Amino acid sequence: MDQTQSENLLKDESFINYCLEKNENDTLYWRNWINDHPDAQPEITKLKIHVISLGITAAQQQRESQYLLLQQSIKRPYQNIKKLKPYHKFYYAAACLLAFAIVGACFIFANKTATSNYSTNKKHDVAPGGNNAVLLLANGEKINLTSAKTGLLAHQKEVSIFKNADGQILYKANNQSNGVDGPSVGTNTIETPAKGQYMVVLPDGTKVWLNAKTTLKYPETFAKNSREVELNGEGYFEVAHLADPKTGERVRFTVKTISAVNINSKIQYIEVLGTHFNVNCYPDEPDAVTTLLEGSVKVTDGDQKREALLHPGQQLINGDRSFNVVQANTDAAIAWKNGEFVFHEDISSALRKIARWYDVDVVYLPSAPQHLMLGGFISRQNELSEVLNLMESTGKVHLKLEGRRVLVTE
Amino acid sequence: MNDWPDKISRGSDLASDWHTFLHQSSEPAFKRIYTHYYDYFSFIGNKRGFHAVLVQDTVNEIFLYIWENSTRLMHVKNHHNYLISSFLHKLYKDDSIKTEDIAALTDLPESLLVPSVETVHIYNNNNAKYTQALLNVVNQLPERQRLMIYQKFYLGLSYNEISEANDVSVNTVYNTVYKAISNLRAIIDDEDLLLFSLISAFLIFFLFFFNKG
Structure with a gap:
């Protein structure tokens, strides 16, 4: 193992998690890795000692210095603290105002220079996506949900489908039958195109938000003892609690995702009881990512070899060789649902999101930066040029819009 | 210490x-x-x-x-x-x-909150010179950087969480964490103190594997 490799390990989140044993999956992964690479073991051990010792020493120092501050405030006469408070507030207010003024000034200034520099992108801009989806019924009928009128959309055997004033679609059972015993009759499919998103309420009351280029398949009526849907793309689920009227047990809700990244087409099953979570399993993403916000879910991979139980705030990354549970940035994970882009990632990952929402192709020229971490957020309602300007403001990348193509250069 | x-x-x-x-x-x-x-x-x-x-x-x-x-x-x-x-x-x-x-x-x-038994064991088996070198490195760090080292190597927070908590970019966190470690390595390698701690670490490592086996 050479110097650069070991240096890279020190930045690797999963390696640090292994050193601290904070995460079972990472610990297991690295133990196996060491077994496979016995000659790297001395270096790994050395790094591990550094990480652990540095952490413990820093913790001791950190606590000592904070405790010292506490002792100082304990010894300070009580009246002084009282007197100081209003001033503190004043200073806070003044500091806030100043900060706002500076940020505001920066914004105005940055916007000015940005538009003058990159006005080429503004000429033929690309508008953002919107609510747009197609519903495919079991009988093959296609309904464009955007142009369809409010009211009854279709009348099926067990259920009727309505579109409400907000543009959402709702399922209502026809004759009080709450699900069927046998397997369901037909499958409904909702498909969002590039530049599309949609929110649907399934027959059981579960709400699903679909991001662009996403397909959701679900039965016309759910079976009584299990609910199963199939997702390809990205969706945010708010699963409704449902109990079996006979046994009183909660009815499971399973999301099956298929992502064609690997040759052996990655399949995973997400089993939930009643909870809020986001699934990202686009075919062009390297990992299928499940992020849990509330409740609990169990994710199993296609060949049932690995499974993980997630707690709120955790994320499962199911990739080529990894199956890791990490702490998630939940705001970033569901930003799309709230109409925002939150970038906390590599530029190529950010550009894939943009490609789907603005329906553009991204072309990397040879001089394009390989790894550029981006951080920032912007509304998805902006024109494409605004988003590209934000990314260019890092000063490390140039993005040129040519028709439906975004050219990436240094 | x-x-x-x-x-x-x-x-x-x-x-x-x-x-x-x-x-x-x-x-x-x-x-x-x-x-x-x-x-x-x-x-x-x-x-x-x-x-x-x-x-x-x-x-x-x-x-x-x-x-x-x-x-x-x-x-x-x-x-x-x-x-x-x-x-x-x-x-x-x-x-x-x-x-x-x-x-x-x-x-x-x-x-999630306290170091595991094994890590504490490793720490307590470091020799005195190594511990002193560590203290020097940590003392040389600016307060903000020490905070990030604490958050990463002790609390085990993710890079994103640390960048949010300190209002800095993820890259800054990466660099800080990495710089602290390479400082430490430089000091240790200079004084060639590592030998002792390596031996003790090997002992622990083998003990661990024998126990498993």
Whole structure:
């Protein structure tokens, strides 16, 4: 193992998690890795000692210095603290105002220079996506949900489908039958195109938000003892609690995702009881990512070899060789649902999101930066040029819009 | 400086310290409680996306209050729940935090908060020169950088969480963490002190594997 490799390990989140044993999956992964690479073991051990010792020493120092501050405030006469408070507030207010003024000034200034520099992108801009989806019924009928009128959309055997004033679609059972015993009759499919998103309420009351280029398949009526849907793309689920009227047990809700990244087409099953979570399993993403916000879910991979139980705030990354549970940035994970882009990632990952929402192709020229971490957020309602300007403001990348193509250069 | 306890304490183990502090105003007991909950609250606060400075200030406000009002807290039997809920109420500034939320946080898995037995063992087996070199490295770090090292290598927070808590870019966190480690390596390699700690680490490693086998 050479110097650069070991240096890279020190930045690797999963390696640090292994050193601290904070995460079972990472610990297991690295133990196996060491077994496979016995000659790297001395270096790994050395790094591990550094990480652990540095952490413990820093913790001791950190606590000592904070405790010292506490002792100082304990010894300070009580009246002084009282007197100081209003001033503190004043200073806070003044500091806030100043900060706002500076940020505001920066914004105005940055916007000015940005538009003058990159006005080429503004000429033929690309508008953002919107609510747009197609519903495919079991009988093959296609309904464009955007142009369809409010009211009854279709009348099926067990259920009727309505579109409400907000543009959402709702399922209502026809004759009080709450699900069927046998397997369901037909499958409904909702498909969002590039530049599309949609929110649907399934027959059981579960709400699903679909991001662009996403397909959701679900039965016309759910079976009584299990609910199963199939997702390809990205969706945010708010699963409704449902109990079996006979046994009183909660009815499971399973999301099956298929992502064609690997040759052996990655399949995973997400089993939930009643909870809020986001699934990202686009075919062009390297990992299928499940992020849990509330409740609990169990994710199993296609060949049932690995499974993980997630707690709120955790994320499962199911990739080529990894199956890791990490702490998630939940705001970033569901930003799309709230109409925002939150970038906390590599530029190529950010550009894939943009490609789907603005329906553009991204072309990397040879001089394009390989790894550029981006951080920032912007509304998805902006024109494409605004988003590209934000990314260019890092000063490390140039993005040129040519028709439906975004050219990436240094 | 090897004053790290061999046995890892948990919040509930501090019940006797809480009692001693309330009845005898014992400062060592107070400090032990502080030390434990400093980590606990830093972890919770930073996980929840609060700014690191705000979290620190809140911790100290809580403990200042406890110090000054110890006589009024005689009725508090479950110090753990009391401390956590008062911390959260202060942090959220109002009652928007739900009781079940507090309940979920009062029994946070121990493994997330304290170093494992194995890691403490490794630390305690470092030789004195290595420990001194470590202290020098940590002392040389600016306060903000030390905070990030603490958050990454002790609390085990993710890069994203640290960047949010400190208002810096993820790249800055990467670089800080990496710089601290390479400083440490430079010092160690210079003095060639590593040999000793390596030997002790190997012993631990093999012990571990033999135990498994």
